[in-house]
Amino acid sequence: MDTRPEEMQGTATPRISEPAAKAVISPAVKSAKKPAVVEAPIVIAARGLVKRFGHNVAVSDLDLTVRAGSFYGIVGPNGAGKTTTLSMITGLLRPSAGNVTVHGIDVWARPNEAKRVMGVLPDRLRLFDRLTGAQLLYYAGTLRGLDNDTVRSRSADLAVAFGLEDALNRLVADYSAGMTKKIALACAMIHSPRVLVLDEPFESVDPVSAVNVTEILQKYVAAGGTVVLSSHGMDLIQRVCDHVAIIVQGRVLAAGTIDEVRGPKSLEDRFVELAGGRKVAEGMEWLHNFSD
Numbered sequence: 001m002d003t004r005p006e007e008m009q010g011t012a013t014p015r016i017s018e019p020a021a022k023a024v025i026s027p028a029v030k031s032a033k034k035p036a037v038v039e040a041p042i043v044i045a046a047r048g049l050v051k052r053f054g055h056n057v058a059v060s061d062l063d064l065t066v067r068a069g070s071f072y073g074i075v076g077p078n079g080a081g082k083t084t085t086l087s088m089i090t091g092l093l094r095p096s097a098g099n100v101t102v103h104g105i106d107v108w109a110r111p112n113e114a115k116r117v118m119g120v121l122p123d124r125l126r127l128f129d130r131l132t133g134a135q136l137l138y139y140a141g142t143l144r145g146l147d148n149d150t151v152r153s154r155s156a157d158l159a160v161a162f163g164l165e166d167a168l169n170r171l172v173a174d175y176s177a178g179m180t181k182k183i184a185l186a187c188a189m190i191h192s193p194r195v196l197v198l199d200e201p202f203e204s205v206d207p208v209s210a211v212n213v214t215e216i217l218q219k220y221v222a223a224g225g226t227v228v229l230s231s232h233g234m235d236l237i238q239r240v241c242d243h244v245a246i247i248v249q250g251r252v253l254a255a256g257t258i259d260e261v262r263g264p265k266s267l268e269d270r271f272v273e274l275a276g277g278r279k280v281a282e283g284m285e286w287l288h289n290f291s292d
Helices: 018-023 027-033 082-089 111-116 133-143 148-162 177-189 207-222 234-240 258-262 267-274
Strands: 042-053 056-067 071-075 097-102 118-121 195-199 226-230 243-248 251-257
Touching: 042 082, 042 226, 056 082, 056 226, 056 243, 056 251, 071 082, 071 207, 071 234, 082 097, 082 195, 082 226, 111 118, 118 177, 133 148, 133 177, 148 177, 148 207, 177 195, 177 207, 207 226, 207 234, 234 258, 234 267, 243 258, 243 267, 251 258, 251 267, 258 267
Parallel strands: 071 226, 071 243, 118 195, 195 226
Antiparallel strands: 042 056, 042 097, 243 251
């Protein structure tokens, strides 16, 4: 029985074409069907960080936000405040003002809890170099509360990963600069921290070892860890990191994803632009008059 109004009975039922059917869906309905983008939780939050050394202001009102699963690079010219910033984030240097939380834990109000979730490779780290590599790893592991069997097992794994198997029974004092950097990084990772904060981890490391270290860190991030590192190697930062902050004169001048920060330029060109531009060397004509 045709239940349509009398004036429409006996006529064909109008059919809405598929494109037209799609067109009548309101934009509000369409947008409601899109899944919401869920941002990863904040792992490191630095707010209003200031560090003064006498009358010298090394870091000025610095904010930094790092989310879980990030491979975050910190770049800046020499003396920009990178090491000072990382030292305040990790609890090695007390800020003159501002605060830092790591996984929601106030680094200075609850330092022991905050340091449990971090692995740290400070700049110019002094190691107990009269210990062997194996002894240093054992010390680092037990200091973090690991039992003997776990320390030995993880030490063996780290030695293989960093190519230090044949060096574990030698004194750290006899290590090369690159080997010293690698054993220090192994010590920072032995307790399986949720965040790694690494100041110049690739300095003095040979290219082959740098590739191995990069792969280790990438797998760590892929498993849910977070890495924050400083480096002068723009190519490395651009290739490895997904986020970057450029610090100049103690301030963050740009921060975000690599693409957001560099724009249409290379990261190096963007960095040079923010750091004050390229300097043309003048008054060095004598250098071109070679001695006989």
